[in-house]
Amino acid sequence: MDPAYRKVKSCPSRLKNERDLYVPVRQFWQAQGYDVKAEVNYVDVLAVRDNHMVAIELKLNINFDLLLQASNRQQYMDYVYVAVPKRGRTLYTARWQKICALLKRLGIGLLLVGEDMLGELAVQLMFEAKAVDSVQRFNPRRRTKIFEEFSGREGDVNVGGSVGVPIMTVYRQKSFLVAKALAQGPQTLRQLRARNLLACETVLQKNAYGWFVRVGRGSYALSEKGREALGTWNEDLSHEE
Structure with missing residues (x-):
């Protein structure tokens, strides 16, 4: 040093x-x-x-x-x-x-x-x-x-010393990427895998944050809660240095 x-x-x-x-x-x-x-x-x-x-x-x-x-x-x-x-x-x-x-x-x-x-x-x-x-x-x-x-993790989105705010973890980041894809409209697992979102099935099935809804067999869309979260995290990611 x-x-x-x-x-x-x-x-x-x-x-x-x-x-x-x-x-x-x-x-x-x-x-x-x-x-x-x-x-x-x-x-x-x-x-x-x-x-x-x-x-x-x-x-x-x-x-x-x-x-x-x-x-x-x-x-x-x-x-x-x-x-x-x-x-x-x-x-x-x-x-x-x-x-x-x-x-x-x-x-x-x-x-x-x-x-x-x-x-x-x-x-x-x-x-x-x-x-x-x-x-x-x-x-x-x-x-x-x-x-x-x-x-x-991709990049450094969090701020050290944060208290009482959501933290961008690896799992949340994967969920965020799936949410970004679904913001364009409902998609199937096959379509998501084609976009190299290899963890999409686990993320969608677990749905830990309630961001996704199933709209058909193997087809998913973004929930209202997911749209709100996507806007919040998009703003935070835009400030990454």
Whole structure:
């Protein structure tokens, strides 16, 4: 990791929730050559490069719950970081120094989000995470599940730190693609397969979101609920960076 990544000054007023931290954190890891996606199986930010998996948890403050969350990620990640806003004089208090000492002892890295010289949100690396050893990383099944979810997604539609909003998962993305096809009118399974929608049968039969209706033998159409969802997700996808 490049230790010379630019320093930042504090800007807590611009960082009102965890979502506000996501873009600069994503850009930081992309600059290190990582592929980055948000909200992967409850991990706020997941960065992957050369089979190395890095979990980054976004929070406005460092508290006990965050420490529990970050240490839990060490069961299946190679590195774990927390990212919080940079808050002026807080960095010079005795309490802050103790927090940093504890994070270092746990092997958890720290990122601060603030403003650069141009007033843009950027990340300052305070200290790196330690590589998680094989004794700590004892949940390979969880690791495999997260990696499959990460690899199966197209693009990065979610925003890290989101709470109470639908997350674009692999399954939802497959449902969305089928819904886009059916928006043109009712189609049969054969027609959908011809469009390389190979998972269409499972998606249509499960119909987890109620987006589809069966209108004949092997023929399906988009429900009203599906049309509403399609409009919502189309808008979100158009904002993908």
